[in-house]
Amino acid sequence: MERWQNRVAVVTGASSGIGAACVKYLANNGMVVVGLARRKERIDALKDQVEPSARDRVHAIKCDLQDEQQIIAAFKEIESKYGPVAVLVNNAGIVRGTNLVDENNSLDIRAVINTNVLGVADCTREAFRSMKVSGDGHVFIINSIAGHSVPRIPNTSLNIYPPSKHAVTAMTEIYRQEFFNLNTKVKVTSISPGAVDTEIISEEMKVNIENAPFLKGEDVADALLYCLQTPPHVQIHELTIKPVGEMF
Template identity: 30%
Template structure:
Protein backbone atom coordinates (compact mmCIF):
# COMPACT_ATOMS: atom_id res chain seq x y z
CA UNK A 1 0.00 0.00 0.00
CA UNK A 2 1.29 3.47 -0.81
CA UNK A 3 2.32 5.68 2.10
CA UNK A 4 2.96 9.41 2.32
CA UNK A 5 6.48 9.60 3.80
CA UNK A 6 7.75 11.49 0.73
CA UNK A 7 4.52 13.36 0.01
CA UNK A 8 5.09 16.76 -1.57
CA UNK A 9 8.40 15.79 -3.15
CA UNK A 10 9.08 15.61 -6.88
CA UNK A 11 11.63 13.00 -7.96
CA UNK A 12 13.32 12.67 -11.34
CA UNK A 13 14.81 9.24 -12.07
CA UNK A 14 16.85 8.56 -15.20
CA UNK A 15 16.96 5.10 -16.73
CA UNK A 16 13.51 4.51 -15.27
CA UNK A 17 12.12 2.11 -17.86
CA UNK A 18 13.88 -0.99 -16.51
CA UNK A 19 16.12 -2.43 -13.82
CA UNK A 20 17.12 -0.41 -10.77
CA UNK A 21 15.70 2.82 -12.18
CA UNK A 22 12.26 1.31 -12.53
CA UNK A 23 12.44 -0.14 -9.01
CA UNK A 24 13.39 3.26 -7.60
CA UNK A 25 10.71 5.13 -9.52
CA UNK A 26 8.09 2.71 -8.22
CA UNK A 27 9.36 2.89 -4.64
CA UNK A 28 9.48 6.69 -4.58
CA UNK A 29 5.93 6.91 -5.94
CA UNK A 30 4.81 4.28 -3.44
CA UNK A 31 6.11 6.55 -0.68
CA UNK A 32 4.11 9.53 -1.91
CA UNK A 33 6.45 11.36 -4.28
CA UNK A 34 5.41 12.60 -7.69
CA UNK A 35 7.86 10.88 -10.02
CA UNK A 36 9.19 11.69 -13.47
CA UNK A 37 10.86 8.78 -15.24
CA UNK A 38 13.35 9.56 -17.99
CA UNK A 39 14.77 7.11 -20.56
CA UNK A 40 15.59 6.93 -24.26
CA UNK A 41 12.96 4.39 -25.30
CA UNK A 42 9.55 6.05 -25.18
CA UNK A 43 7.44 2.90 -25.57
CA UNK A 44 9.02 0.87 -22.78
CA UNK A 45 9.24 3.93 -20.53
CA UNK A 46 5.56 4.74 -20.99
CA UNK A 47 4.60 1.15 -20.19
CA UNK A 48 6.69 1.23 -17.00
CA UNK A 49 5.30 4.57 -15.88
CA UNK A 50 1.72 3.55 -16.58
CA UNK A 51 2.22 0.44 -14.46
CA UNK A 52 3.70 2.49 -11.59
CA UNK A 53 0.88 5.03 -11.74
CA UNK A 54 -1.72 2.27 -11.70
CA UNK A 55 -0.10 0.52 -8.75
CA UNK A 56 0.54 3.59 -6.60
CA UNK A 57 -2.08 6.14 -7.63
CA UNK A 58 0.58 8.86 -7.61
CA UNK A 59 1.35 11.41 -10.34
CA UNK A 60 3.98 9.76 -12.56
CA UNK A 61 5.32 11.28 -15.78
CA UNK A 62 7.20 9.59 -18.65
CA UNK A 63 9.73 11.82 -20.42
CA UNK A 64 11.71 10.28 -23.29
CA UNK A 65 15.18 11.80 -23.69
CA UNK A 66 18.83 10.88 -24.20
CA UNK A 67 20.72 11.98 -21.09
CA UNK A 68 23.81 12.84 -23.17
CA UNK A 69 21.87 15.32 -25.36
CA UNK A 70 21.95 18.76 -23.71
CA UNK A 71 18.93 20.17 -25.53
CA UNK A 72 16.88 17.05 -24.82
CA UNK A 73 17.81 17.14 -21.13
CA UNK A 74 16.89 20.82 -20.78
CA UNK A 75 13.56 20.24 -22.52
CA UNK A 76 12.84 17.17 -20.37
CA UNK A 77 13.54 19.00 -17.11
CA UNK A 78 11.42 21.96 -18.21
CA UNK A 79 8.53 19.60 -18.90
CA UNK A 80 8.91 17.92 -15.50
CA UNK A 81 8.89 21.27 -13.69
CA UNK A 82 5.88 22.48 -15.69
CA UNK A 83 3.80 19.36 -15.05
CA UNK A 84 4.94 18.18 -11.61
CA UNK A 85 6.81 21.10 -10.04
CA UNK A 86 10.42 21.79 -9.03
CA UNK A 87 12.61 18.71 -8.60
CA UNK A 88 13.47 17.79 -4.99
CA UNK A 89 15.33 14.56 -5.74
CA UNK A 90 17.43 13.80 -8.82
CA UNK A 91 18.52 10.18 -9.29
CA UNK A 92 21.14 9.73 -12.02
CA UNK A 93 20.78 6.04 -12.78
CA UNK A 94 20.93 5.79 -16.58
CA UNK A 95 24.11 4.34 -18.03
CA UNK A 96 25.57 1.91 -20.53
CA UNK A 97 28.05 -0.94 -20.13
CA UNK A 98 30.91 -2.20 -22.32
CA UNK A 99 29.64 -4.28 -25.23
CA UNK A 100 32.39 -6.90 -24.85
CA UNK A 101 34.79 -8.09 -22.17
CA UNK A 102 38.00 -6.99 -23.88
CA UNK A 103 41.04 -4.86 -22.93
CA UNK A 104 40.98 -1.12 -23.65
CA UNK A 105 42.84 -1.37 -26.96
CA UNK A 106 40.45 -3.97 -28.34
CA UNK A 107 37.24 -2.11 -27.50
CA UNK A 108 35.12 -0.39 -30.11
CA UNK A 109 36.24 3.20 -29.68
CA UNK A 110 32.86 4.83 -30.26
CA UNK A 111 31.01 2.45 -27.97
CA UNK A 112 33.69 2.89 -25.30
CA UNK A 113 33.20 6.65 -25.29
CA UNK A 114 29.42 6.28 -25.35
CA UNK A 115 29.63 4.26 -22.13
CA UNK A 116 31.84 6.85 -20.43
CA UNK A 117 29.60 9.70 -21.61
CA UNK A 118 26.48 8.01 -20.27
CA UNK A 119 27.96 7.94 -16.76
CA UNK A 120 29.62 11.38 -16.73
CA UNK A 121 28.13 13.68 -19.38
CA UNK A 122 24.60 12.49 -18.64
CA UNK A 123 24.70 13.23 -14.90
CA UNK A 124 26.59 16.49 -15.49
CA UNK A 125 23.86 17.69 -17.87
CA UNK A 126 21.08 16.70 -15.46
CA UNK A 127 22.89 18.41 -12.59
CA UNK A 128 23.22 21.57 -14.67
CA UNK A 129 19.52 21.51 -15.51
CA UNK A 130 18.21 20.69 -12.02
CA UNK A 131 20.59 21.84 -9.29
CA UNK A 132 20.48 25.64 -9.82
CA UNK A 133 16.78 25.66 -8.91
CA UNK A 134 17.52 23.49 -5.86
CA UNK A 135 20.13 26.00 -4.71
CA UNK A 136 17.71 28.90 -5.18
CA UNK A 137 15.12 27.08 -3.09
CA UNK A 138 17.68 26.05 -0.46
CA UNK A 139 16.86 22.36 -0.57
CA UNK A 140 17.27 19.27 -2.73
CA UNK A 141 19.22 16.05 -3.09
CA UNK A 142 21.13 14.38 -5.92
CA UNK A 143 21.81 10.64 -5.91
CA UNK A 144 24.33 9.31 -8.42
CA UNK A 145 24.26 5.54 -8.92
CA UNK A 146 27.91 4.64 -8.46
CA UNK A 147 29.64 1.25 -8.48
CA UNK A 148 32.44 -0.59 -6.76
CA UNK A 149 33.95 -0.82 -10.25
CA UNK A 150 34.59 2.91 -9.97
CA UNK A 151 36.86 2.39 -6.98
CA UNK A 152 39.18 -0.07 -8.73
CA UNK A 153 40.36 -0.85 -12.24
CA UNK A 154 38.28 -3.51 -14.00
CA UNK A 155 40.20 -4.25 -17.22
CA UNK A 156 37.45 -6.20 -18.98
CA UNK A 157 34.96 -3.38 -18.33
CA UNK A 158 37.30 -0.41 -18.65
CA UNK A 159 34.75 2.08 -19.99
CA UNK A 160 32.23 1.31 -17.25
CA UNK A 161 34.98 1.44 -14.64
CA UNK A 162 36.30 4.79 -15.93
CA UNK A 163 32.79 6.21 -16.19
CA UNK A 164 31.87 5.26 -12.65
CA UNK A 165 35.17 6.60 -11.29
CA UNK A 166 34.43 9.92 -12.95
CA UNK A 167 30.90 9.89 -11.57
CA UNK A 168 32.12 9.29 -8.03
CA UNK A 169 34.51 12.23 -8.30
CA UNK A 170 31.78 14.36 -9.89
CA UNK A 171 29.61 13.72 -6.84
CA UNK A 172 32.43 14.71 -4.51
CA UNK A 173 33.02 17.95 -6.42
CA UNK A 174 29.30 18.70 -6.48
CA UNK A 175 28.87 18.08 -2.77
CA UNK A 176 31.82 20.35 -1.95
CA UNK A 177 30.35 23.10 -4.14
CA UNK A 178 26.99 22.76 -2.36
CA UNK A 179 28.23 23.22 1.19
CA UNK A 180 25.95 25.59 3.05
CA UNK A 181 23.25 25.66 0.37
CA UNK A 182 20.89 23.06 1.86
CA UNK A 183 21.43 20.82 -1.19
CA UNK A 184 23.27 17.50 -0.87
CA UNK A 185 24.78 14.92 -3.25
CA UNK A 186 25.48 11.23 -2.70
CA UNK A 187 27.15 8.25 -4.35
CA UNK A 188 25.05 5.11 -3.94
CA UNK A 189 26.49 1.85 -5.25
CA UNK A 190 23.69 -0.67 -5.65
CA UNK A 191 25.90 -3.72 -5.31
CA UNK A 192 25.19 -6.50 -7.76
CA UNK A 193 21.47 -6.36 -8.49
CA UNK A 194 20.13 -8.81 -11.05
CA UNK A 195 18.94 -6.77 -14.04
CA UNK A 196 18.95 -7.02 -17.82
CA UNK A 197 22.36 -5.33 -17.79
CA UNK A 198 24.02 -7.64 -15.28
CA UNK A 199 22.46 -10.68 -16.97
CA UNK A 200 24.10 -9.55 -20.22
CA UNK A 201 27.59 -9.49 -18.66
CA UNK A 202 29.54 -12.77 -19.02
CA UNK A 203 31.49 -11.80 -15.89
CA UNK A 204 28.43 -12.57 -13.76
CA UNK A 205 27.37 -15.84 -15.41
CA UNK A 206 26.46 -18.29 -12.67
CA UNK A 207 26.51 -15.62 -9.96
CA UNK A 208 24.02 -16.22 -7.16
CA UNK A 209 24.80 -13.68 -4.40
CA UNK A 210 22.69 -10.87 -5.83
CA UNK A 211 21.91 -7.70 -3.85
CA UNK A 212 18.15 -7.46 -3.28
CA UNK A 213 16.84 -4.29 -4.99
CA UNK A 214 15.01 -3.47 -1.77
CA UNK A 215 18.40 -2.62 -0.21
CA UNK A 216 18.95 0.06 -2.88
CA UNK A 217 15.43 1.38 -2.36
CA UNK A 218 15.86 1.78 1.41
CA UNK A 219 19.05 3.82 1.03
CA UNK A 220 17.69 6.13 -1.67
CA UNK A 221 14.41 6.66 0.18
CA UNK A 222 16.31 7.44 3.40
CA UNK A 223 18.34 10.01 1.47
CA UNK A 224 15.16 11.50 0.01
CA UNK A 225 13.72 11.78 3.50
CA UNK A 226 16.78 13.73 4.71
CA UNK A 227 18.04 11.00 7.04
CA UNK A 228 21.58 10.73 5.62
CA UNK A 229 22.59 14.31 4.82
CA UNK A 230 25.84 13.86 6.80
CA UNK A 231 26.90 11.44 4.03
CA UNK A 232 26.79 14.09 1.31
CA UNK A 233 29.80 13.59 -0.96
CA UNK A 234 30.38 10.05 0.33
CA UNK A 235 30.02 6.53 -1.03
CA UNK A 236 27.20 4.30 0.23
CA UNK A 237 26.90 0.65 -0.74
CA UNK A 238 23.51 -1.06 -0.74
CA UNK A 239 23.56 -4.49 0.85
CA UNK A 240 26.44 -3.51 3.13
CA UNK A 241 25.14 -0.16 4.40
CA UNK A 242 21.69 0.43 5.82
CA UNK A 243 20.12 3.69 7.01
CA UNK A 244 20.43 2.47 10.60
CA UNK A 245 24.08 1.42 10.46
CA UNK A 246 25.46 4.42 8.56
CA UNK A 247 23.40 6.82 10.65
CA UNK A 248 25.59 5.91 13.64
CA UNK A 249 28.93 6.38 11.87
CA UNK A 250 31.19 9.34 12.65
CA UNK A 251 32.88 10.13 9.34
CA UNK A 252 36.56 11.00 9.22
CA UNK A 253 38.13 13.31 6.63
CA UNK A 254 38.29 11.48 3.29
CA UNK A 255 36.30 8.47 4.48
CA UNK A 256 34.34 6.77 1.68
CA UNK A 257 35.86 9.12 -0.91
CA UNK A 258 38.38 8.57 -3.71
CA UNK A 259 41.88 9.09 -2.29
CA UNK A 260 45.43 7.96 -3.04
CA UNK A 261 46.71 5.38 -0.59
CA UNK A 262 50.07 6.50 0.88
CA UNK A 263 53.03 4.18 0.46
CA UNK A 264 54.06 4.97 4.00
CA UNK A 265 54.01 7.64 6.71
CA UNK A 266 56.47 9.86 4.79
CA UNK A 267 54.68 9.71 1.42
CA UNK A 268 54.76 13.33 0.15
CA UNK A 269 51.82 13.10 -2.27
CA UNK A 270 49.14 11.13 -0.44
Protein backbone atom coordinates in the same frame (compact mmCIF):
# COMPACT_ATOMS: atom_id res chain seq x y z
CA MET B 1 9.17 11.23 3.80
CA GLU B 2 6.90 14.04 4.99
CA ARG B 3 9.16 16.85 3.72
CA TRP B 4 9.16 15.31 0.24
CA GLN B 5 5.40 14.82 -0.14
CA ASN B 6 4.14 15.95 -3.57
CA ARG B 7 7.55 17.31 -4.53
CA VAL B 8 9.14 16.36 -7.84
CA ALA B 9 11.71 13.59 -8.25
CA VAL B 10 13.45 12.88 -11.55
CA VAL B 11 14.86 9.41 -12.23
CA THR B 12 17.10 8.77 -15.24
CA GLY B 13 17.33 5.36 -16.86
CA ALA B 14 13.87 4.73 -15.46
CA SER B 15 12.69 2.08 -17.91
CA SER B 16 14.12 -0.96 -16.10
CA GLY B 17 16.21 -2.27 -13.22
CA ILE B 18 17.24 0.11 -10.46
CA GLY B 19 15.63 3.11 -12.15
CA ALA B 20 12.23 1.45 -12.47
CA ALA B 21 12.40 0.34 -8.83
CA CYS B 22 13.23 3.90 -7.73
CA VAL B 23 10.27 5.28 -9.69
CA LYS B 24 7.89 2.88 -7.94
CA TYR B 25 9.34 3.39 -4.45
CA LEU B 26 9.33 7.20 -4.70
CA ALA B 27 5.81 7.36 -6.13
CA ASN B 28 4.47 4.97 -3.48
CA ASN B 29 5.99 7.24 -0.85
CA GLY B 30 4.26 10.40 -2.00
CA MET B 31 6.55 12.01 -4.56
CA VAL B 32 5.64 13.16 -8.06
CA VAL B 33 8.08 11.13 -10.17
CA VAL B 34 9.22 11.84 -13.71
CA GLY B 35 11.15 9.06 -15.37
CA LEU B 36 13.56 9.78 -18.21
CA ALA B 37 14.52 7.05 -20.68
CA ARG B 38 14.62 6.25 -24.37
CA ARG B 39 11.91 3.61 -23.84
CA LYS B 40 9.14 5.88 -22.58
CA GLU B 41 6.48 3.18 -22.90
CA ARG B 42 8.20 1.11 -20.22
CA ILE B 43 7.95 3.97 -17.74
CA ASP B 44 4.28 4.46 -18.59
CA ALA B 45 3.76 0.75 -17.81
CA LEU B 46 5.05 1.31 -14.26
CA LYS B 47 1.77 3.05 -13.43
CA ASP B 48 0.20 -0.40 -13.22
CA GLN B 49 2.88 -1.52 -10.75
CA VAL B 50 2.40 1.14 -8.09
CA GLU B 51 -0.31 1.64 -5.52
CA PRO B 52 -3.58 2.95 -7.02
CA SER B 53 -3.17 6.27 -5.20
CA ALA B 54 0.29 6.73 -6.74
CA ARG B 55 -0.58 6.15 -10.41
CA ASP B 56 -1.23 9.81 -11.16
CA ARG B 57 2.17 10.68 -9.71
CA VAL B 58 4.15 8.67 -12.29
CA HIS B 59 5.11 10.48 -15.50
CA ALA B 60 7.47 9.72 -18.39
CA ILE B 61 9.53 11.75 -20.84
CA LYS B 62 11.51 10.24 -23.68
CA CYS B 63 15.11 11.37 -23.38
CA ASP B 64 18.47 10.12 -24.61
CA LEU B 65 21.05 11.12 -22.03
CA GLN B 66 23.77 11.16 -24.68
CA ASP B 67 22.10 14.25 -26.15
CA GLU B 68 22.56 17.39 -24.03
CA GLN B 69 19.81 19.27 -25.87
CA GLN B 70 17.29 16.53 -25.07
CA ILE B 71 18.26 16.76 -21.40
CA ILE B 72 17.82 20.54 -21.35
CA ALA B 73 14.43 20.26 -23.06
CA ALA B 74 13.30 17.51 -20.68
CA PHE B 75 14.04 19.51 -17.55
CA LYS B 76 12.33 22.59 -18.96
CA GLU B 77 9.26 20.44 -19.61
CA ILE B 78 9.40 19.00 -16.09
CA GLU B 79 9.54 22.41 -14.43
CA SER B 80 6.75 23.72 -16.66
CA LYS B 81 4.37 20.77 -16.16
CA TYR B 82 5.16 19.46 -12.68
CA GLY B 83 7.13 22.09 -10.79
CA PRO B 84 10.66 22.54 -9.45
CA VAL B 85 12.87 19.47 -9.09
CA ALA B 86 13.58 18.47 -5.48
CA VAL B 87 15.23 15.06 -5.96
CA LEU B 88 17.38 13.80 -8.82
CA VAL B 89 18.36 10.16 -9.19
CA ASN B 90 21.21 9.87 -11.67
CA ASN B 91 20.71 6.20 -12.43
CA ALA B 92 21.22 5.81 -16.18
CA GLY B 93 24.37 3.87 -16.98
CA ILE B 94 25.69 1.54 -19.66
CA VAL B 95 28.60 -0.87 -20.04
CA ARG B 96 30.22 -2.21 -23.17
CA GLY B 97 31.95 -5.58 -23.33
CA THR B 98 34.67 -4.77 -25.85
CA ASN B 99 38.31 -4.37 -24.85
CA LEU B 100 39.82 -0.93 -24.47
CA VAL B 101 42.53 -1.99 -26.94
CA ASP B 102 40.12 -3.29 -29.57
CA GLU B 103 40.12 -1.54 -32.91
CA ASN B 104 37.00 0.40 -33.90
CA ASN B 105 35.69 0.61 -30.34
CA SER B 106 35.55 4.41 -30.16
CA LEU B 107 31.75 4.47 -30.41
CA ASP B 108 31.48 2.15 -27.39
CA ILE B 109 33.87 4.26 -25.35
CA ARG B 110 32.12 7.52 -26.17
CA ALA B 111 28.68 6.07 -25.47
CA VAL B 112 29.76 5.04 -21.96
CA ILE B 113 31.41 8.38 -21.16
CA ASN B 114 28.51 10.38 -22.61
CA THR B 115 25.93 8.44 -20.58
CA ASN B 116 27.74 7.63 -17.34
CA VAL B 117 29.67 10.88 -16.86
CA LEU B 118 28.40 13.70 -19.07
CA GLY B 119 24.79 12.62 -18.60
CA VAL B 120 25.23 12.95 -14.83
CA ALA B 121 26.85 16.36 -15.20
CA ASP B 122 24.14 17.68 -17.54
CA CYS B 123 21.21 16.36 -15.48
CA THR B 124 22.64 17.59 -12.18
CA ARG B 125 23.27 21.05 -13.61
CA GLU B 126 19.69 21.28 -14.89
CA ALA B 127 18.12 19.94 -11.66
CA PHE B 128 20.24 22.23 -9.50
CA ARG B 129 18.58 25.28 -11.06
CA SER B 130 15.44 24.39 -9.11
CA MET B 131 17.25 23.29 -5.99
CA LYS B 132 19.29 26.46 -5.53
CA VAL B 133 16.09 28.53 -5.59
CA SER B 134 14.43 26.47 -2.85
CA GLY B 135 17.76 26.06 -1.03
CA ASP B 136 17.35 22.33 -0.52
CA GLY B 137 17.14 19.11 -2.47
CA HIS B 138 18.90 15.79 -2.84
CA VAL B 139 21.04 14.56 -5.72
CA PHE B 140 21.72 10.83 -5.95
CA ILE B 141 24.35 9.20 -8.11
CA ILE B 142 23.89 5.49 -8.65
CA ASN B 143 27.55 4.60 -8.71
CA SER B 144 29.13 1.12 -8.47
CA ILE B 145 31.74 -0.76 -6.53
CA ALA B 146 33.63 -0.38 -9.82
CA GLY B 147 33.83 3.30 -8.96
CA HIS B 148 36.16 2.49 -6.08
CA SER B 149 38.13 -0.52 -7.29
CA VAL B 150 38.18 -2.47 -10.54
CA PRO B 151 36.44 -5.87 -10.28
CA ARG B 152 38.23 -8.73 -11.96
CA ILE B 153 35.74 -10.87 -13.87
CA PRO B 154 37.17 -13.93 -15.61
CA ASN B 155 37.48 -13.55 -19.39
CA THR B 156 35.71 -10.19 -19.30
CA SER B 157 36.80 -6.61 -19.82
CA LEU B 158 34.62 -3.87 -18.37
CA ASN B 159 36.14 -1.47 -20.90
CA ILE B 160 35.84 2.16 -19.76
CA TYR B 161 32.96 1.46 -17.34
CA PRO B 162 35.14 1.48 -14.15
CA PRO B 163 36.91 4.71 -15.17
CA SER B 164 33.52 6.31 -15.78
CA LYS B 165 32.38 5.29 -12.31
CA HIS B 166 35.63 6.50 -10.73
CA ALA B 167 34.81 9.84 -12.36
CA VAL B 168 31.40 10.09 -10.67
CA THR B 169 32.99 9.16 -7.34
CA ALA B 170 35.14 12.28 -7.67
CA MET B 171 32.17 14.29 -8.95
CA THR B 172 30.20 13.41 -5.83
CA GLU B 173 32.77 15.21 -3.69
CA ILE B 174 32.92 18.15 -6.09
CA TYR B 175 29.13 18.49 -5.87
CA ARG B 176 29.25 18.37 -2.07
CA GLN B 177 31.75 21.21 -2.03
CA GLU B 178 29.90 23.28 -4.63
CA PHE B 179 26.49 22.90 -2.97
CA PHE B 180 28.04 24.15 0.27
CA ASN B 181 29.99 26.97 -1.36
CA LEU B 182 26.80 28.19 -3.05
CA ASN B 183 25.06 28.46 0.34
CA THR B 184 22.50 25.72 -0.19
CA LYS B 185 21.42 22.77 1.90
CA VAL B 186 21.34 20.45 -1.11
CA LYS B 187 22.63 16.97 -0.32
CA VAL B 188 24.50 14.57 -2.57
CA THR B 189 24.75 10.83 -2.07
CA SER B 190 26.66 8.23 -4.06
CA ILE B 191 25.17 4.75 -3.82
CA SER B 192 27.61 2.05 -4.94
CA PRO B 193 26.03 -1.38 -5.42
CA GLY B 194 27.85 -4.58 -6.15
CA ALA B 195 26.40 -6.87 -8.80
CA VAL B 196 22.73 -6.13 -9.45
CA ASP B 197 20.55 -8.40 -11.56
CA THR B 198 19.58 -5.89 -14.25
CA GLU B 199 19.75 -5.60 -18.02
CA ILE B 200 23.17 -3.94 -17.81
CA ILE B 201 24.73 -7.35 -17.09
CA SER B 202 24.89 -9.36 -20.31
CA GLU B 203 24.14 -13.07 -20.45
CA GLU B 204 27.79 -13.68 -21.35
CA MET B 205 28.93 -11.82 -18.25
CA LYS B 206 26.51 -13.85 -16.11
CA VAL B 207 28.11 -17.03 -17.43
CA ASN B 208 31.56 -15.73 -16.46
CA ILE B 209 30.38 -15.05 -12.90
CA GLU B 210 28.23 -18.16 -12.66
CA ASN B 211 26.64 -18.78 -9.24
CA ALA B 212 27.61 -15.30 -8.06
CA PRO B 213 25.07 -13.61 -5.76
CA PHE B 214 23.13 -10.61 -7.05
CA LEU B 215 21.27 -7.71 -5.53
CA LYS B 216 17.85 -6.70 -6.84
CA GLY B 217 16.94 -3.24 -8.09
CA GLU B 218 14.55 -2.96 -5.15
CA ASP B 219 17.47 -3.35 -2.72
CA VAL B 220 19.05 -0.21 -4.12
CA ALA B 221 15.75 1.69 -4.19
CA ASP B 222 15.20 0.79 -0.54
CA ALA B 223 18.64 2.15 0.35
CA LEU B 224 17.91 5.34 -1.56
CA LEU B 225 14.72 5.89 0.45
CA TYR B 226 16.69 5.46 3.66
CA CYS B 227 19.15 8.16 2.59
CA LEU B 228 16.34 10.45 1.50
CA GLN B 229 14.66 10.25 4.92
CA THR B 230 17.70 11.38 6.92
CA PRO B 231 17.27 14.66 8.85
CA PRO B 232 18.24 17.89 7.06
CA HIS B 233 21.56 18.07 8.94
CA VAL B 234 22.60 14.51 8.02
CA GLN B 235 24.22 13.64 4.69
CA ILE B 236 25.13 10.11 3.67
CA HIS B 237 27.96 10.82 1.27
CA GLU B 238 28.71 7.26 0.17
CA LEU B 239 26.72 4.08 0.69
CA THR B 240 28.14 0.76 -0.53
CA ILE B 241 25.84 -2.25 -0.85
CA LYS B 242 26.95 -5.76 -1.68
CA PRO B 243 25.13 -9.07 -1.84
CA VAL B 244 26.28 -11.50 0.82
CA GLY B 245 29.10 -13.64 -0.52
CA GLU B 246 30.09 -11.37 -3.43
CA MET B 247 33.46 -12.32 -4.94
CA PHE B 248 34.63 -8.76 -5.74
